[in-house]
Amino acid sequence: MASVDMVESNEMVEDSVVSCIPGNSQFCVGLKRSIEELKVPLLERDVSVVAVHCIGGGGKTTLARALCNDPQIKGYFKNVIFINVSQSPDLKGILETMWVKILKRNKAKFQNIEDGHIQLQQQLLMQSEPTLMILDDVWSKEDLDELLFEGTRYKTLITSRDSSIIPKTFSTEVYQLPLLGEQDALSLLCFWSFGHTSIPSTIEVNLVKKVQEECGGLPLALKVIGSSLNGQTHVAWERAKNKISNGKIISSYHEEGILKCLKSSIDSLDDVAKECFLDLGLFPKGKKICVEALLQIWVNFRKMEWKDAVDILFKLAGRNLINLSSNQR
Structure with missing residues (x-):
């Protein structure tokens, strides 16, 4: 059985709106097909890097976490490691963590990032244990270059909202994560709004569907707006629908959730x-x-x-x- 290590940064993982790890009480939808499609390149011998690309809040982190606990992935890779890289990573610290998690040794003391990369690469060329390294929320090509390695039966899964950082090589596969379809989107909105996956008789069906349509299949939007409307009246739903359709904020939670996620993408330009x-x-x-x-x-x-x-x-x-x-x- 594979060991699964989750390593998080201290920053909020904006994309991780619903976790799909078994045993977690939260709700997620629409991942089964994506997991099956992702497993194809991950289990292919000639592929060394798989990149998952989608807008911020689209579910990349959720998908990556779910993949960690897929029985077929855990059966193939003896070591599955999840590291949240984030926008301003401590690369030297990440390399030291990778040393411990991949090689099962005491923490190394690298002189600098370059030294860490060289030492880890040398060890991985001699490492034969099947390993899947998941680098979540990568923003910079320069950061990614320091965290990518070659090794026998060593593979890397990247999640990023920026397709330009993904290596253009024959051994790299890119997966464009689709947004949720209408039915999955409605189920997710209902879960966060009503605590179950269908529209209750006390709320007009077309009104809920209008709000769902305004969210555009984006999991983060469905979760944030659904949570904001939890326990609210028909009038509140009508008001929220009008505000969303006019690009207005419906609550402070809405602003902190969706707008912060969008702002981080724009600020990086x-x-x-x-x-x-x-x-x-x-x-x-x-x-x-x-x-x-x-x-x-x-x-x-x-x-x-x-x-x-x-x-x-x-x-x-x-x-x-x-x-x-x-x-x-």
């Missing part, structure tokens, strides 16, 4: 990218934006080079702050 993101507010809500029109605004009004504007566009898309789609029907 450089100043130019932030200003370009704010330009999206010039367009009508809920309508598709013509890419060429957006690029023309950045080129003509922000005096950007066309290439730089395109780079910004893909940077925002890579962080799931915008969705690029085709005009084809």
